[in-house]
């Protein structure tokens with residue numbers, strides 16, 4: 452049976468500030484999702500939250516980019532926004548950038564990750580959902596899951612994974628994407644996905660048969676709106692077992708925390724903390740960034756789950772290490788590299804202050820240099 456898994460998410464209001472969602476708002480979104488199942492538009496739906504974001508995990512038979520499915524999610528978020536407005540929650544309707552729905556939620560604010568699959572004899576998959584960070588937060592995790600044999604033993608010892616995986620990488624500025632096959636093109640892949648401010652992994656395919664293995668939301672809200680409207684708080688769907696990473700291999704990268712962009716005002720570097728659903732409420736300095744893992748089994752298109760996969764004491768050490776990293780980084784205050792460089796900050800007063808002081812900058816006889824990162828004069832052969 453061909454089934455489409457569509458995960459559509461948005462921040463439609465925070466409680467309190469940007470830390471969490473309000474139960475009445477979540478209940479309203481759930482009501483719409485349930486109605487979609489009752490009307491037969493969806494096979495099933497499950498609503499999950501992380502920080503101030505809500506995601507609707509939907510299964511159906513209508514394929515990707517389907518107008519009816521996207522409209523259902525949009526309407527659910529609009530209705531949830533009404534509740535958020537009534538409660539005067541913070542940033543009510545924040546991610547709904549358009550006034551009215553027009554065909555597809557992409558470009559309208561919500562984040563989207565979708566895959567169409569032939570449901571296997573048993574189809575386990577994980578929906579990862581992060582708050583206070585951006586889609587490139589998945590780059591390192593996806594590399595380890597699908598291309599690093601030190602993380603994923605199956606790449607070496609499971610014949611059905613041994614041919615490796617192909618990564619589709621998007622340049623968020625040009626909107627173009629390139630497919631790179633690992634292990635053959637691993638070093639080329641890493642040239643791009645290590646540059647997390649520009650390149651994000653959009654999807655991963657199995658080389659043996661081209662099967663879709665993972666798909667991420669890659670919308671960059673700040674670029675869409677042309678102004679700061681919050682970090683993009685991404686979702687990621689990963690298929691597991693029997694030729695894909697085992698559930699434990701797919702979770703393993705998160706046991707060793709790394710640093711991502713986001714946190715306070717979307718303008719800081721911080722550790723990505725793997726947490727249970729209950730702990731997905733970032734409050735310290737509006738963070739540190741959180742990630743949950745919602746595990747599901749598909750059963751004739753129905754969602755059996757979610758199972759709260761980071762609700763495991765084996766991830767306590769990762770959480771503790773994130774807290775220590777947070778302490779260390781907070782010591783830097785407003786100084787880089789805790790605070791992001793100016794071009795990566797979501798909020799900045801730099802142009803205004805520069806403008807105010809422009810007449811006070813005087814020539815002191817130093818030569819002009821190209822701005823770092825312009826690429827010119829930086830090729831080492």
Ligand code: F6R
Pocket residue numbers: 468469583584681682713714715716717736737
């Ligand atoms: C980051 C985030 C928060 C806000 C911060 C200031 O993604 O959502 O850290 O940026 O709380 O919020 P405003 O500007 O709404 O007062």
Ligand code: MG
Pocket residue numbers: 462502503504582583684
């Ligand atoms: Mg958020």
